[in-house]
Amino acid sequence: MEIENAKAQMRKGVLELCILSVLSRGDAYANDLINKLKESQMIVVEGTLYPLLTRQKNAGLLTYRWEESPQGPPRKYYTITELGRTYLEDLLKSWDELVETVGSIRNNS
């Protein structure tokens, strides 16, 4: 069991939550999402983001529209849906519970 692998698994679990969190504060291009998530070291390789975005779109959690860009072809501009917001709330709730649980387990030992 490698420590890096364990860390990567942890990050992966909350990545969905992070994408929706960023979008809940405002619409974003894939580039904006990548920059934010890379900055906070949530993703290592950029490719990770795209299958997640497509899955979330197919699940109705987000949508996108095409926006013209000053340089180059039009780009996808992502928006969170109402369903996405309720989903995010649910995820955040279980995240808080998880943090609390882990905290209490650590303090008891």
Next chain:
Amino acid sequence: MKKTISVNLNGSVFVLDEDAYQLLDNYIKQLNKHFASEEGNQEIIADIESRIAEHLKSGLKVDNQVINVDEVRRVIEIMGKPGDIDDTGVSQETNTQYQSYRKMYRDLDDKILGGVCSGMGHYWRVEPVLFRIIFALTILWGGLGFFIYLILWIVVPAATTTAQKLEMRGEPVTAENIGKSFDKKN
């Protein structure tokens, strides 16, 4: 002199040299295979392709610059191999199973005349000396070997690009392997 290939990524044209093209083509094929059973896979690939286009564009110093294999490798590193992108899917075995069969080429790095015997050696994993002896004997006895050799020289292509040399030896054309044989050369 090197052949170049132009590709269309998300509506922009890029000019790649042959090795770079092989590597990129292989990468996208790998992605296609990885996401084959996923709903909306074409959309995922298209998104990734357009991101690759952005990275390649940002790496260009002048218009119409030919993109080489190092540049493609840099971008693949940023995007991630299919296994790094997500391991939730089916994949695992897709990494190992793609393209590791051998192709017959003439090996110009190890040739007496046209590299036919060394190419056959790679293909059947036999010492090329063996074929050389057989050809020498058949040329002496009646000369049939001479014509066979000439035909093979014409018909079998020479391995000139790094990708072809890897195919000749039956090694998969991946970023690491092309990198390896580049290091060997320099």
